[in-house]
Structure formats: structure tokens, C-alpha cells
Amino acid sequence: MDKAYETSQLDYIKSIHIPLYDEIIQKIKSRYPKKTRKVYERELKSIELVYNILNSKTLPIIRLERFLKNLHVFYWSLIEIGFDRKTIENSIRCIKKLRLMAKRFWVYYRNIIVTEENPRIIRKIGNEARGRMLSQAKKCSKSLEYLKNLVIFLENLPSIDPYKKTIVIAGSPNAGKSTFVNNVSSAKPEIAAYPFTTKKIILGHYKEGQEPIQIIDTPGILDRPFAEMNNIERMAVLALKFLTGLVVFIVDPSPFSFMNMESQFKVIKQIEGIMPEKPLVVVINKVDTLEKSKIDQVEKELRKRVQHDIYRASLINKEESLKILIEVIKKLYPSP
Numbered sequence: 592m593d594k595a596y597e598t599s600q601l602d603y604i605k606s607i608h609i610p611l612y613d614e615i616i617q618k619i620k621s622r623y624p625k626k627t628r629k630v631y632e633r634e635l636k637s638i639e640l641v642y643n644i645l646n647s648k649t650l651p652i653i654r655l656e657r658f659l660k661n662l663h664v665f666y667w668s669l670i671e672i673g674f675d676r677k678t679i680e681n682s683i684r685c686i687k688k689l690r691l692m693a694k695r696f697w698v699y700y701r702n703i704i705v706t707e708e709n710p711r712i713i714r715k716i717g718n719e720a721r722g723r724m725l726s727q728a729k730k731c732s733k734s735l736e737y738l739k740n741l742v743i744f745l746e747n748l749p750s751i752d753p754y755k756k757t758i759v760i761a762g763s764p765n766a767g768k769s770t771f772v773n774n775v776s777s778a779k780p781e782i783a784a785y786p787f788t789t790k791k792i793i794l795g796h797y798k799e800g801q802e803p804i805q806i807i808d809t810p811g812i813l814d815r816p817f818a819e820m821n822n823i824e825r826m827a828v829l830a831l832k833f834l835t836g837l838v839v840f841i842v843d844p845s846p847f848s849f850m851n852m853e854s855q856f857k858v859i860k861q862i863e864g865i866m867p868e869k870p871l872v873v874v875i876n877k878v879d880t881l882e883k884s885k886i887d888q889v890e891k892e893l894r895k896r897v898q899h900d901i902y903r904a905s906l907i908n909k910e911e912s913l914k915i916l917i918e919v920i921k922k923l924y925p926s927p
């Protein structure tokens with residue numbers, strides 16, 4: 592697959608390294624100037640070193656701040672599942688203050704040292720300068736930890752690009768979501784005959800002309816009544832509404848389905864409620880396992896409840912899956 596299709600706004604985060612306080616201290620220790628005859632040279636060098644390391648090690652936080660400012664609301668809604676926006680802002684503020692103070696201390700103490708002649712006083716001033724810079728840094732150690740965890744969280748998100756065309760696949764456990772995504776896209780999600788196999792969002796791409804379309808498998812996310820979800824799951828569902836595009840809801844009408852038809856209809860209603868502005872299409876899957884009369888009955892019941900387009904398919908069949916996908920894409924993005 593073409594790697595270019597996998598790049599997203601999130602890729603930038605991989606270039607942002609947030610150090611912990613201890614890492615900064617280690618770096619300073621490893622570069623500390625050797626003892627020289629001239630006390631003043633050594634003291635000047637050492638405070639400059641502390642300043643330089645604090646400055647360069649905290650620079651990624653400035654880049655992170657810029658990155659977060661431009662981050663799409665979809666990512667923000669995921670971030671807010673596990674992180675608090677105010678704490679993020681305060682953490683960044685702490686680092687910015689550290690950068691400012693480190694610079695001030697450096698300039699201030701450097702000026703004193705160059706005008707001082709007494710080696711004992713110079714040593715004392717050097718100690719004071721380093722002490723004040725490092726204690727400022729220490730005040731930010733929790734902030735650095737918080738921001739580092741945020742970056743790790745962002746690095747581990749699937750690289751869904753909210754600016755790209757997106758189709759979200761929903762449906763009850765075992766309905767055939769992964770089978771469909773597997774058949775039509777580059778993602779190779781695990782497919783198994785029992786529910787809750789795949790536990791995280793899985794992203795695939797379908798290449799249509801020049802522009803790839805993102806296809807998202809949502810195991811365990813859009814398959815249950817809202818009331819049964821915990822807070823985290825609810826927020827994850829809400830985040831999905833910020834993705835442009837459409838929802839394909841796969842219905843499992845087979846007698847062994849994980850949810851009865853009534854519950855599946857309810858979940859469709861719930862998705863309509865969460866994302867009222869998103870188009871939705873319904874696919875009655877596994878038609879190979881049922882009599883036509885039974886499928887007709889399911890479709891009739893569905894039509895009573897929903898206004899959406901309804902398709903029938905055996906998504907286990909690759910060609911049928913592709914046919915459905917192409918229909919859906921045409922509906923969502925009609926060619927001019």
C-alpha cells in the first residue's frame with residue numbers, strides 16, 4: 592500500500608520528544624564542564640550549559656503547543672477522554688515560564704560573574720544560578736510527565752485523518768464489520784467467530800482514484816445502547832461524529848446473532864441520535880444463511896423504523912462487499 596495514504600496530522604507528533612525532569616538532569620550531568628584553573632570560566636560555562644540544555648530540551652513543548660492549537664476537534668474529543676484541557680494548558684504554561692526564567696537567570700548571573708573577581712564569590716554565584724534554574728525546572732516535573740503521557744497517547748491513536756473522506760462501520764458484535772473492512776480495504780483486522788474479538792478502532796483505506804477513503808471498524812463501540820456504556824466508551828462514540836462521511840450499519844439477521852433484531856434497531860436509532868447530520872445506510876448481512884422470506888421480513892421491519900437506504904448482502908463475499916462499498920461511496924460523494 593502507498594505509505595502516503597497513511598500520513599495524517601498526527602504523524603507530526605512522532606517528532607516531538609518530551610523529556611522528563613530526570614532526563615534533563617542526566618543530560619546536564621553528562622555534559623558538565625571539567626574542572627579548570629580558571630574558576631570564572633568554569634562557572635560561566637556551567638551556567639550556560641544548564642541554560643542551553645533547559646532551552647533545547649523544552650523546545651518540543653513549544654512545538655507541541657502549536658500542534659495542539661491546530662488539532663482537529665476529533666482528536667481533541669479523544670484527548671479529553673483521558674486528559675484535562677486545563678491541566679494541559681497549565682503544564683505548557685509551566686514550561687514556558689521555565690524557559691523565560693532560565694534565560695533571565697542566565698543573563699543576570701552571567702553579567703555578575705564577568706564583573707566579579709573573587710573566585711569564592713564567583714563559585715557561590717554559579718551555584719546560585721544553577722540552583723535557581725534547576726529548581727524552576729523541578730517545579731515543572733509533573734507537567735513534563737503529563738505532557739509526555741499526552742504525546743504517548745497521541746502516538747498510539749490510529750492515524751485517522753478527520754480531513755479525509757471517512758466511512759464508519761457500525762453494527763452489533765459478530766455482525767460482519769471486520770469481514771467487510773477486510774474485504775474492501777487495506778486494513779487486515781482480525782476476524783473471528785466470536786464477539787468482541789477486535790477491541791480497538793481499526794483503520795483501513797480504500798483507494799478510489801487519487802483520493803483514498805478511510806474505512807473504520809468500530810468493534811465494541813457502536814454496538815450497544817448508550818446506557819450500557821461507561822463514560823470512556825460514550826466519549827469515544829461521541830468523537831466519531833466529528834469524522835466526515837457516513838455510517839454503514841451492518842445488521843445480523845441470523846438466528847445466532849449476538850443481539851436480537853429489536854436491539855439492533857435500537858442501536859441504529861441511537862446512532863441517528865448521536866450523529867443526526869450524518870448519512871447512514873443499513874446492510875442486512877449474512878443473507879446466505881437465511882430464507883428469502885425471513886430477509887424480506889427483516890427488511891420490512893427495518894423500513895418501518897428507518898428512512899435510510901437498505902442493502903442486502905453476504906459480506907463474506909469480497910465482490911459483494913466491494914459492490915456495497917462502491918454504492919455507498921457514490922451516494923456519499925456523487926461524482927460531478
Ligand SMILES: Nc1nc2c(ncn2[C@@H]2O[C@H](COP(=O)(O)OP(=O)(O)OP(=O)(O)O)[C@@H](O)[C@H]2O)c(=O)[nH]1
Nearest residue numbers: 764765766767768769770783786787788905906907
Ligand atoms: N455466513 C456468513 N457469515 C458471515 C458473513 N459475514 C461475516 N460472517 C461471519 O460472521 C462472523 C463474525 O464476523 P466479523 O467480521 O468478525 O464480525 P464483527 O462485526 O467484526 O465482530 P466483532 O469484531 O466481534 O464486533 C465470522 O465468522 C464471519 O465469517 C456472511 O455474509 N455470511
Ligand SMILES: [Mg+2]
Nearest residue numbers: 768769789810
Ligand atoms: Mg470485528
